[in-house]
Amino acid sequence: MEIKILGGGCAKCERLEKLAREAVDELNIEATFTKVKKMDDIMAYDIVSTPALVIDEQVKSSGRIPRKEEIAEWVRVT
C-alpha cells in the first residue's frame, strides 16, 4: 500500500502523517509513506486545500485532519 501526504511541510501535514502511521501500525499493514511537497505535484491531484491524504492514488481527505479511526477504515477497505 502506498500512502502519500500532500502539503508543504507545515505542522498539520506532520500531524496527519503521524496519525496515518499509527493507524497503519495498529492494523499491521505494510505501507510506504511519501511526502509530496512541490506545488505542481500537489496540484496534480483533485484537491482544493492541504493537508491531503492519498491512499493508492485515491484522494481520501483534503483540507482537514481526519480522525485516526477514519484513516484506519480507509486503510482497511483499500
Next chain:
Amino acid sequence: MNILAYLATLLQAGLGSLAAYLAAHVLLCLLPAFFIAGALSALIPKQAITRYLGREAPKWISYPMSAVGGFVLAVCSCTIMPLFASIYRKGAGLGPAITFLFVGPAVNILAITFTGAVIGMDIALARIVLSIIFGIGIGLLMAWFFREDDEARNDAASSQAFTQGAKMSGKTWLFLALLLSVLIAGTLQVSLLTNSYATFTLPGAWADSFQGWLDSVVPPDPSLGIEGVSVHGVFLIGLLIFIAITAWLGLNEVDQEFNTWTYLVLGLVSLTLLVASFNVIVVAGGLNVGVTGKLMAEILLIGAIWWMAATHFEIYDIQEWLWEMWRFVKQVIPLLIVGVFLAGMARVIIPVTWIETLAGRNTVLANLLGVLFGVFMYFPTLVEVPIAQTFLSLGMHRGVLLAYLLADPELSLQSILITDSVIGRKKTAVYVVLVTIFSILSGLIFGWFVR
C-alpha cells in the same frame, strides 16, 4: 562608560516596549484573538467556503467569497498558497485567486486585533475596508488584463473538488460569536463597559513604593508611546508566565488527550482575562480596585463558552480547536517577543529627524517609501505592528503608516517568489505593480481623511 550607559538605555527601551505590550488592553485582545484564530481554522470546514470558488461560480459570488475566504482560511501561509494555486488553476480563475491572495495576509483576525489594540482602531478598520475593496479591485483588474489567458484555461483542467459542499452548524456560529464577543467586550471603549460599578480597596503600603520602583525601571514616556508598567501589569505578567508553563505541559499533546494541565491552563487563561478586566489604580496605602462592566460581561461570556464547549461539542472538536490555537501561539509569539524588543530599541537608535523628513508628510514619495520598506524588510506575522508603532512614535504620518502596513504582509520578496512560481513572471510583475499603486493610494486617501 558612555557605551555602557547607551546599552543600558537600549535595554531599557526594549524592556519598556515589551512591558507595554503586556499591558492589560493588549492582553485582552491578543489572548481571545488566538482562540478565535484556532476556532476559525479547526471548526469551519474549508468546503463551506471553497464551494463558492469553483469554475461555475458567478463573479458576484466568487469575488466577495474570496475576500471572506481570505479572512477565515488564511491565518497561516501554509494554507494560503495551495488554496491560491487551486483557485487559480482549477477554480474560479485568476481574479478571485488574486483577491484571496491579497486579502488573506492583510485581514486575518490576529493582525487586525493586534493593529487595533496597539496602533488604533482607525488604522485597523482602514486595513480591513481598504484591503477588501482593493483586493477585489486588483482581482478584477488582473482578470481583465489577462482575460484571454483565463478563457484558454477554461477548457482545460476542471475540478470536482470545488463541488463538495459542507455547511456550518448553528452551534459553530454561536460559539464563534461568543469568542468574538469576548474580544469585543475586552477592547471596546464604551462607558457601559469601562465604568466601575463598585470599588474596593486592597490595603498594602507596598503598592505605592512598588509602583515608584517600576516607574524608575521602565519610565513611562507618552511622547514615545511607552506606557510603563503598572502593579496590575506585573500581576498579569506573572499570570502569563504561569500560563506559558502550564500550556507547554497541557497543550503540546492536546490532540491526544486532555490532562490535568490542560484544564489548569484553560482555567488560568480565563482567570487572566477576568483579572485584566478589573480597573486597578494605585493609591497611597493600597490598591483601588474597580469592578467594571467589562468584568461582568467577560464573566458571562467566558462562562457561556465553557458551558458550550463542555456540553455542545464533541471532545474531538475541542481538541482540534485547542491544538490549532496552540500551534498559532508557538508560531507567532516567540518571534513577536523578539520583534517587540528590537522595535523598542530601534526607537532609540533611529533619529526622529530621519523619519520625519522621509515620511512625516503624506506625499506620494513618502507612501512609496513606506511600501518599498515593506517589500524589502521581511517581518514575520504580526511583527509589522510593533515596527509600525515605532515609526509612528518617531513621527511617521498615519497615511504612510497604512501604506506600509498594507504592503508589508503582501509583498515580501519571499511571497513574490512563491506567487511567481504559481502564476508566472509576467502576471506577478503586474500584480506587484498594482499592489504598490493601490497601497500608495490607500495611504494617500486615508492620510487625507485623518489629517
